[in-house]
Amino acid sequence: MRTAITERLGVEFPLFAFSHCRDVVAAVTNAGGFGVLGAIAYTPEQLDTELSWIDERVGGRPYGVDVLVPGKIDASALDRDARLADFIPERHRDFVTHLLSKYGVTGPVQPMGGSPDEFGRRVTAAGATGLIDVALKHPIGLIASALGPPPPEMVTGAREAGVPVAALVGTVEHARRQVAAGADLIVAQGTEAGGHTGEIATMVLVPQVVDAVAPLPVLAAGGIASGRQMAAAMALGAQGVWCGSVWLTTEEAETAPSVKRKMLTASSLDTVRSRSRTGKPARQLRSAWTDEWDSGQESPGPLPMPLQMLVAEGTMARVTAAAERGEPGALELANYFVGQVVGQMNQIKPAREVVYEMVSEFADAVERLARLSG
Amino acid sequence: MRTAITERLGVEFPLFAFSHCRDVVAAVTNAGGFGVLGAIAYTPEQLDTELSWIDERVGGRPYGVDVLVPGKIDASALDRDARLADFIPERHRDFVTHLLSKYGVTGPVQPMGGSPDEFGRRVTAAGATGLIDVALKHPIGLIASALGPPPPEMVTGAREAGVPVAALVGTVEHARRQVAAGADLIVAQGTEAGGHTGEIATMVLVPQVVDAVAPLPVLAAGGIASGRQMAAAMALGAQGVWCGSVWLTTEEAETAPSVKRKMLTASSLDTVRSRSRTGKPARQLRSAWTDEWDSGQESPGPLPMPLQMLVAEGTMARVTAAAERGEPGALELANYFVGQVVGQMNQIKPAREVVYEMVSEFADAVERLARLSG
Numbered sequence: 001m002r003t004a005i006t007e008r009l010g011v012e013f014p015l016f017a018f019s020h021c022r023d024v025v026a027a028v029t030n031a032g033g034f035g036v037l038g039a040i041a042y043t044p045e046q047l048d049t050e051l052s053w054i055d056e057r058v059g060g061r062p063y064g065v066d067v068l069v070p071g072k073i074d075a076s077a078l079d080r081d082a083r084l085a086d087f088i089p090e091r092h093r094d095f096v097t098h099l100l101s102k103y104g105v106t107g108p109v110q111p112m113g114g115s116p117d118e119f120g121r122r123v124t125a126a127g128a129t130g131l132i133d134v135a136l137k138h139p140i141g142l143i144a145s146a147l148g149p150p151p152p153e154m155v156t157g158a159r160e161a162g163v164p165v166a167a168l169v170g171t172v173e174h175a176r177r178q179v180a181a182g183a184d185l186i187v188a189q190g191t192e193a194g195g196h197t198g199e200i201a202t203m204v205l206v207p208q209v210v211d212a213v214a215p216l217p218v219l220a221a222g223g224i225a226s227g228r229q230m231a232a233a234m235a236l237g238a239q240g241v242w243c244g245s246v247w248l249t250t251e252e253a254e255t256a257p258s259v260k261r262k263m264l265t266a267s268s269l270d271t272v273r274s275r276s277r278t279g280k281p282a283r284q285l286r287s288a289w290t291d292e293w294d295s296g297q298e299s300p301g302p303l304p305m306p307l308q309m310l311v312a313e314g315t316m317a318r319v320t321a322a323a324e325r326g327e328p329g330a331l332e333l334a335n336y337f338v339g340q341v342v343g344q345m346n347q348i349k350p351a352r353e354v355v356y357e358m359v360s361e362f363a364d365a366v367e368r369l370a371r372l373s374g
Numbered sequence: 375m376r377t378a379i380t381e382r383l384g385v386e387f388p389l390f391a392f393s394h395c396r397d398v399v400a401a402v403t404n405a406g407g408f409g410v411l412g413a414i415a416y417t418p419e420q421l422d423t424e425l426s427w428i429d430e431r432v433g434g435r436p437y438g439v440d441v442l443v444p445g446k447i448d449a450s451a452l453d454r455d456a457r458l459a460d461f462i463p464e465r466h467r468d469f470v471t472h473l474l475s476k477y478g479v480t481g482p483v484q485p486m487g488g489s490p491d492e493f494g495r496r497v498t499a500a501g502a503t504g505l506i507d508v509a510l511k512h513p514i515g516l517i518a519s520a521l522g523p524p525p526p527e528m529v530t531g532a533r534e535a536g537v538p539v540a541a542l543v544g545t546v547e548h549a550r551r552q553v554a555a556g557a558d559l560i561v562a563q564g565t566e567a568g569g570h571t572g573e574i575a576t577m578v579l580v581p582q583v584v585d586a587v588a589p590l591p592v593l594a595a596g597g598i599a600s601g602r603q604m605a606a607a608m609a610l611g612a613q614g615v616w617c618g619s620v621w622l623t624t625e626e627a628e629t630a631p632s633v634k635r636k637m638l639t640a641s642s643l644d645t646v647r648s649r650s651r652t653g654k655p656a657r658q659l660r661s662a663w664t665d666e667w668d669s670g671q672e673s674p675g676p677l678p679m680p681l682q683m684l685v686a687e688g689t690m691a692r693v694t695a696a697a698e699r700g701e702p703g704a705l706e707l708a709n710y711f712v713g714q715v716v717g718q719m720n721q722i723k724p725a726r727e728v729v730y731e732m733v734s735e736f737a738d739a740v741e742r743l744a745r746l747s748g
Contacts, residue, residue, distance in 0.1 A: 207718070
């Protein structure tokens with residue numbers, strides 16, 4: 001398959017796999033796709049280890065790294081001397097305690113990557129710098145900003161390293177801002193996507209973004225987990241596709257088994273855009289966690305990013321551990337970021353097989369279209 | 375172009391135009407598409423007149439009629455002896471009075487099609503019968519149920535007349551129910567669509583519905599207003615597309631000029647799924663009307679269908695008339711059903727030209743896809 005993207009990045013299929021799991025990144029890259037590791041959960045040292053692990057396995061094939069540097073976050077995160085935990089109000093702490101008790105969750109608090117302050121500040125330009133510096137020391141083929149325009153340091157560093165910069169957008173306005181900030185490649189992500197996502201559907205967003213940023217190439221994200229959907233995205237004008245959800249139920253994925261089981265049985269109606277995990281609207285499995293935060297009578301409402309990340313991250317790690325032990329209340333609360341395509345993720349497969357199936361179904365869809373067009 | 379749909383319905387392009395305006399229906403049908411007249415606003419006598427007008431202009435080409443028979447409506451509408459107006463609570467009447475006064479809307483109450491009771495009951499199986507009977511006396515090529523499974527009388531009547539029955543759905547479950555009720559053809563409509571719509575995006579919904587109802591053919595709706603989007607929908611497995619919004623800014627459309635102007639300048643972020651016009655979630659232009667009902671402090675909340683239709687229909691007709699006179703408050707309130715594609719509707723064109731552009735862009739998109747597939 002040949003598009004502007006396959007040429008530029010030296011990849012066989014313009015199929016990008018966003019994952020927090022190095023095994024998925026390596027497997028997709030080795031299958032001819034382009035794996036992109038989400039770096040946010042790692043300290044710079046941990047990221048270095050993960051990327052070295054990938055380097056050893058992909059034989060020089062290009063892969064990417066993704067960081068999160070939103071334009072708007074709580075001011076506390078920008079003050080280097082502040083203890084972020086001090087900015088979490090008592091009633092938010094109390095609500096979490098109440099939830100854990102109401103749902104009978106036991107077990108110890110789980111550690112997050114680095115201290116709470118390190119973790120929370122990783123979504124600031126200053127905090128992301130450590131991750132970006134580490135990433136650019138590896139032979140990566142792409143660095144992506146998942147939320148908000150890439151900070152100047154990131155663009156400068158990437159330029160010097162000869163690495164193209166991708167940026168995710170949910171509106172045409174975002175796309176224009178990202179291009180102005182130096183993005184080389186735009187990922188237009190529709191509302192049906194998992195994780196942080198806007199309100200406009202992929203079908204509507206992609207052609208608008210393609211037209212707005214031409215001649216820069218655009219990848220489509222949101223609602224893409226099959227070859228038919230890949231063909232649809234490229235019919236809209238995208239030069240490739242960026243998929244996240246579909247890898248969560250692959251053999252390689254580090255998704256907790258209890259959450260994987262929820263995903264395998266969920267329908268496309270079982271997701272919700274909720275601020276309850278990060279402070280910004282992110283699509284995820286609907287669960288008692290999202291219900292309690294979004295419409296529970298006692299809910300204090302989610303905090304801004306990154307404070308809600310601090311509230312949620314350790315708690316949900318604890319919930320997941322309890323769910324793995326089969327605690328019923330924890331199973332009700334457990335969830336994870338995933339898009340509406342969860343309704344078609346009904347079987348655990350190797351990531352490699354997902355790539356081959358998508359590419360093969362893509363070819364079939366294009367052939368079928370060409371036939372009926374006559 | 376040849377698909378199961380073009381063969382079955384004897385139409386040149388599998389491009390369906392849902393419109394409340396007979397001029398659009400005739401223009402699209404004459405251009406090789408398939409016009410479908412929304413019947414809900416008419417009395418049976420009025421519908422008869424409209425369809426005769428179309429018959430005289432389309433030279434025997436097939437067109438369709440669309441009715442609305444939701445599965446769940448307020449019980450009052452099912453009681454033939456009840457006066458529907460009696461079921462509208464005082465505080466809902468007061469809220470409308472308050473809104474009209476707050477926004478300084480002047481001018482007389484506008485008539486709706488038939489009495490309030492006739493109008494409100496047209497969304498029941500019993501009430502729709504009159505419309506269906508009239509429709510089946512004309513040489514129509516399709517009858518569609520826009521919401522809820524087609525009632526048995528509709529299926530029986532259509533079978534006798536040799537007219538295929540289409541049904542709109544927003545989930546796989548709806549699709550299965552519609553097939554069980556006798557639908558010959560499913561329209562899978564994504565959340566980005568205008569009018570009554572669910573939560574699942576077209577990109578995700580269409581392949582699931584195609585697989586669930588095979589070998590029955592599926593049309594895709596929601597987010598489709600260009601040839602690229604048409605190609606995308608058909609890459610997903612649809613045999614054709616069902617478009618509503620794109621006709622609202624055509625030369626032929628009866629859209630009020632003030633609302634047409636709003637649509638021409640609106641972005642894809644300027645729509646909202648709101649119960650404020652019909653009692654069921656329907657995507658429309660966001661305006662002071664939707665804001666006041668959905669989040670205004672004094673809002674009593676919308677009533678169930680069809681009571682909210684009675685509350686909104688006459689009032690919005692009055693608002694639109696006042697907006698046409700340039701009353702600023704009325705301009706703030708004025709809106710209409712439209713999908714997220716409103717962001718790409720930036721120019722008034724003849725409906726015929728929209729058809730030709732879509733078909734031509736469709737061919738280009740398929741050719742481009744075939745090239746990059748190699």
